[in-house]
Amino acid sequence: MQDIICTFCGSVCDDGEYDLEKRKVKKFCKLGSSKFAEKERIKAPMIDGKEVSYEEAIEKAVEILVNAKKPLLYGWASTANEAIRVGVILAEKLGGVYDQCASVCHAPGTLAMIEEGLPGATLGSVKNRADVVIFWGSNPMEAHPRHGTRYSISAKGLLVKDRKQRKIIVVDVRPTKTAKIADMFVQIKPGYDYAIISALRAIISGNADVVPNEVGGVPKEKLVELAEIMKKAKYGAIFYGLGVTQSRGRDRNIENAIKLVQLLNRTTRWVIWPMRGHYNVVGAGEVPAWEVGYQYAIDFSRGYARFSPAEFSAVEVLLRKDCDAALIVASDPVAHFPKMAVKHLKQIPVIQIDPFPNMTTLIAKVVIPSAVYGIEAEGTVYRMDCVPLRVKKILETNYWTDEKILEEILKRVEKLRG
Amino acid sequence: MLWIKNGIVVDPKNKINAEKMDIFVKNGKIVAESDVKKEDCKIIDASGKLVVAGGVDMHAHIAGSKINTGRTMRPEEMRVVRNIAGKFRATLGRVLLTAPAIGYEYAKMGYTTSFEAAQPPIGALHTHEELDSIPMIDKGALPVFGNWHLVFKCIEEKNLEKLKALVAWAIERTKGFGVKVVNPGGVEAWMYGGNVKSLDDQVPGFNVTPREIITWLIRANEELGLPHSVHLHCNNLGVPGNYQTTIESIKLANGFRNPKRQVLHVTHVQFNAYAGSSWRDAASGAAEIAKVVNSMDNVTIDMGAAIFGHATAMTGDAPFQFSLHKLIGARWSNKDTEVETGAGIVPIGYLPSNPVHSLQWAIGLELGLLVDSNKVVLTTDYPNGGPFTEYPYVMAMLMSKKMREGELKKVHQYVQKTTTLPSIDTEKTLYEVIHMTRSLPAKVLGLENKGHLGVGADADIAIYNLNPLETDFSNEFEKVYKSFKTAEYTIKGGEIITKNGELVKEVFGKTFWVDARKKVDLEVIMPDIKEYFNYYSVQLGNYGVEERWLKNPSRLEVV
């Protein structure tokens, strides 16, 4: 089967080939291949570790959610829009909290966008035009392995024909695998992205004299060199990653980078875009934005959406013990949240909807196994640059889709709540 | 079955001007009296009330990537709570609205159809997902063609057959409705940091000009016989002096003829109707444009009126959006889109104390008043000019000189010398204003069953608490404004969906799309498309929207 779409990372490569006989996927990277490889599944719905039917598990889930004062509905980045939409409506109906994986990933970029806007482009624009690409706090060789060949490093574009016509720059605190293949590596001290971006803005706007001899571990000459490259670019792209969103300064780092890009656009063309991690984390934010007004950290306890990252993001809600039940869909907060947040998750009833057993499964009261989008179920997802793709159903399965499970839950909740 | 009794009907398409008559509905359609069983009818007593077709908004930005980026960028817009969750969805929004809010607010106002004015082709599925999340109204979307490399290539080769095939292919793949053109050539120039300034500038990298892009697309559109005409957002939007470009663009319709409708629709002309040479001496070019439009019988426009208050500039005109960001220092989002188009979003506002904003406000109204009522549709280019919920303000202003005089006292006096608005005595009639909001937009789009109440029309009906025979539209403008803000009844497909501004029933409408594939041989263009997909970031096999992914598609086949 041709044109298979990968449902792992935000690159959402759509040129895969699936061998139905060998049950293997070709052309994808190590991450994509692992996605399509067979692995242990949650065999059946469970309540307290005991196997039950889908209907029984759903009834129990409904009971927990309806009796909760403030349930947390979290995850959403690794499922399709159709399911996310039901999840958002369910959170609204329950008066609970909706949050999604971006809150521990790229949400600071959303905060920066609120402050400054986001001057960006689709990946095809970068492929065709970008003669300078900077990976800032981002390591695609390990997190988005085919991003470079398909879009940003060696991709064959319309105006920029191949790797030789591109300059690749990596800014990071350590020599990553991506730094190894770059034309220029700028090693910085952790937590100094903001200062370095300010220095670049100063140099590019003609105020290099205010910049000290060294900023964040980088000598001034190197910053001047980098600024020159940026000014001379015909079309530049900054791809940023968790190196900036998860370090000191978080959203302010990105805000500053956006201001740098605004400045550059006065004399040449530059774009900036986040390297989103999951294949549909963009959908997990776009769907609630159009349905209820915001991308994440949403509270519905007053009967309408309220947005506050400081109060309603999952980690904050858990640290404050401000939820009394949780529905975790397509995610593993027990593995990926700070220990103190996991502590509260262990105290409350947790319902998990996921194809694969993970650490959250170990503490979940109700576990509902679902079909894998892109392999066993069809659905709409948004690539990291918000380009929509329709992932395919390749194999038959008896597992229900996330969408179906959530719809059944919503139906019953609507009946009880009116 | 529905029997709307004793209403006073205004239905310009069927030449009914405030006549007392009954309307009958069966199976979602308007039918003759003989087709219903009166005993089985639900009766609505519309005595002394105005009965018209549901409003048709033929140019609004209601669904898709740039709308959602606007929402995400502007949480301050979402802090207005319109509806608390209960029987219906919670809805939020000041001028930008959530998808459910868009549907509910149109419905409360008596509007039942709205079209997304600019759909980036590669993002078509996103536009449709958002359209499918908007309740109540029927909808459609217009994919953009004016900066698409594939369009440039067909025109370079002077190959009309290829262009026709491309258009038919593209509209099917995007499940779109027609041919939208935004700043032709200018958005491609922006990829190099520039823009186009005249119809004869060469588009960088291609041997085409904006003039050619527009005329070739009109040729293709007309030979295909699409329901809607080319829908043009002119070059030089927002630039003082641009009214001349607009007039030149309008004149490109010369020589084309279509018995059913216009051959060129020029949109949100207010933003393209500035005289002068800079913002220091900017003035209105509306009168000049109106003269040209009135002298032609194959061009229509829509106002793009500015409403004082908050707004968000969001268009596919990426270079304009960047200039706006520089001019007013506002936040700025941009999305260069593969080899197809671009977009930009900038928060803005219109203040009566500001001379330029007052000028824009006045120009929108000039256009609505000076252009013949069968050639100008009422819009605010939502959300660029302002909220669609203020269409009643524009309606009341068009019908009342006294209201305009009152407003003119509150705005900056700059408009006195730079526009003709203070001297316009015209008061459009209710018949004309209903035409500008119902029958004309439906005709412009090519939707035969919308915008009127004749037998066979879709039963999309609005009843207002306003007796046209007893209302003094010149003086009772407050009452007129209030009445049109909130329909007494809004009926969609024969079902009552709102009553006195309260939601009664949530329904989901149809998404219209046009299938013109039978008019072309797709093989004429497929090799070029396959070749050019080397420069896309997705596979050709994964490009496009299948009909079964849409909630309620309605295919209009062109034969």
Next chain:
Amino acid sequence: MVVVELITGRTLDQGATVEEKLSDEYFNAVNYIELSEEDFKQLALKEGDRVKVVTDFGEVVVFAKKSELPKGIAFIPMGPYANAVIDPATDGTGMPQFKGIKARVERTEERVKTIKELLEAI
């Protein structure tokens, strides 16, 4: 004992096993800390040795690996071991500080807990 600035993040192996968190492969992909050659030497470590990582927010025992890092920078793959020691405070953004945490690293003879044991201890 060395003091390092701790970074946590993605690796190919961690990503390739992220849907098999209860497997040995995942355990091996997330249960270590990468130290610079100098820090590795200073702690007199051999490959396969264990270290205790202590921050203001917790402590965890992990395997030590030598890696091409600047002196004073250390890396633990994202996952439950990293999350035992990073800063949960979000500074009002909702985002904990997963990168840039000051940590003390010393040799230890203690075992590396399994994923399940780690969870039980929370």
